[in-house]
Amino acid sequence: MANERTNQTMEQVHRLLEEYLHRRGLRVTPERKAIVDAIYGMDEPHFTIEQLNARLEAMHFRVALATLYNNMEMLMDAGLLWRHYFGPVTCYEASYDVKPHFHCICRECGMVMNLSNDRLTSRLAETRIRGFKADDAYIYLYGFCTKCAAARRRRSKKLKK
Amino acid sequence: MANERTNQTMEQVHRLLEEYLHRRGLRVTPERKAIVDAIYGMDEPHFTIEQLNARLEAMHFRVALATLYNNMEMLMDAGLLWRHYFGPVTCYEASYDVKPHFHCICRECGMVMNLSNDRLTSRLAETRIRGFKADDAYIYLYGFCTKCAAARRRRSKKLKK
DNA sequence: GTCAGTGCAAACTTTTTGCAACTAC
DNA sequence: GTAGTTGCAAAAAGTTTGCACTGAC
Numbered sequence A, B: 001m002a003n004e005r006t007n008q009t010m011e012q013v014h015r016l017l018e019e020y021l022h023r024r025g026l027r028v029t030p031e032r033k034a035i036v037d038a039i040y041g042m043d044e045p046h047f048t049i050e051q052l053n054a055r056l057e058a059m060h061f062r063v064a065l066a067t068l069y070n071n072m073e074m075l076m077d078a079g080l081l082w083r084h085y086f087g088p089v090t091c092y093e094a095s096y097d098v099k100p101h102f103h104c105i106c107r108e109c110g111m112v113m114n115l116s117n118d119r120l121t122s123r124l125a126e127t128r129i130r131g132f133k134a135d136d137a138y139i140y141l142y143g144f145c146t147k148c149a150a151a152r153r154r155r156s157k158k159l160k161k
Numbered sequence C: 001g002t003c004a005g006t007g008c009a010a011a012c013t014t015t016t017t018g019c020a021a022c023t024a025c
Numbered sequence D: 001g002t003a004g005t006t007g008c009a010a011a012a013a014g015t016t017t018g019c020a021c022t023g024a025c
Helices: A007-024 A030-039 A049-058 A065-077 A118-126 A146-158 B007-024 B030-039 B049-058 B065-077 B118-126 B146-158
Strands: A081-086 A089-094 A101-106 A112-116 A132-145 B081-086 B089-094 B101-106 B112-116 B132-145
Touching: A007 A030, A030 A049, A030 A065, A049 A065, A049 A089, A065 A081, A081 A101, A081 A132, A101 B132, A118 A132, A132 A146, A132 B101, A132 B146, A146 B132, B007 B030, B030 B049, B030 B065, B049 B065, B049 B089, B065 B081, B081 B101, B081 B132, B118 B132, B132 B146
Parallel strands: A101 A132, B101 B132
Antiparallel strands: A081 A089, A101 A112, A132 B132, B081 B089, B101 B112
């Protein structure tokens, strides 16, 4: 993921961050820049706070967990980050310059697959709703990945289901 | 919600529960029956474990929280319950005899609106995916309810956004 | 110089686990 | 009688809060 992102994308992300911070009267700190670099440098599209922290340490940049949590909120508001609740696990995902997609989550092993589907997602975004102003649509398909589905079938057979 | 459910629905739910338990070699306990009654007797479609527990106490039936958590898992597997992650809040929802719908969640106040949309949901259910066997589709629209959207606009103006 | 932002540790919330007692089958 | 279930309490996991210190503006 990370390494595929162009310099141009990263410059744009930093520009958007700074614009947002200035607009809100917030400060441009090295921590915030490093967190954004880490987010857009993750190897996997979805990651936990824990994994983001590990990435920052790998970049030789230590931040307090509390700082991470604080800034996740801010970055979502800035439109640079999505938050997902995959099963009971909270994950984040870089959102700038990412194609609309939805998520398939395996109930057994927790595996998450991203699926692009522009038509469906844009259809959703267009949906007008009385009494609600939507800005993001999240679609989650729950089920079992091929591997876990097979394991499950084997187990069911044993139980004479 | 609760009180609108017919006796026939409740009988059916209990039948499905017992069938599932027998099929799995699990036991039909008074706790399990009471939990299902509570779930299908909630006033609001979405509820937390806390609220479900309160409902059980109102029914003069005390169960340990651990028992509730255990049985939520089982009831989801039995197809009688959905679990949602609305923002950071875990909610449950009765699923038997409930029309497919999706959820609008206010980022500010946490309000959740159910929206029926059979066409969209069935379209999703039909989607064939390589390497994944989906059984449930969850759609969440995040945004702001009319009230919070207005409050937010006022605040933004103050910040000279 | 001021105050937002940070690190750290403690607190809090939510969920899980271990174990003895109980009960559905 | 024998497991599967339950209640209880302790533990674990994830997130938030309070406060003193730092550094962006």
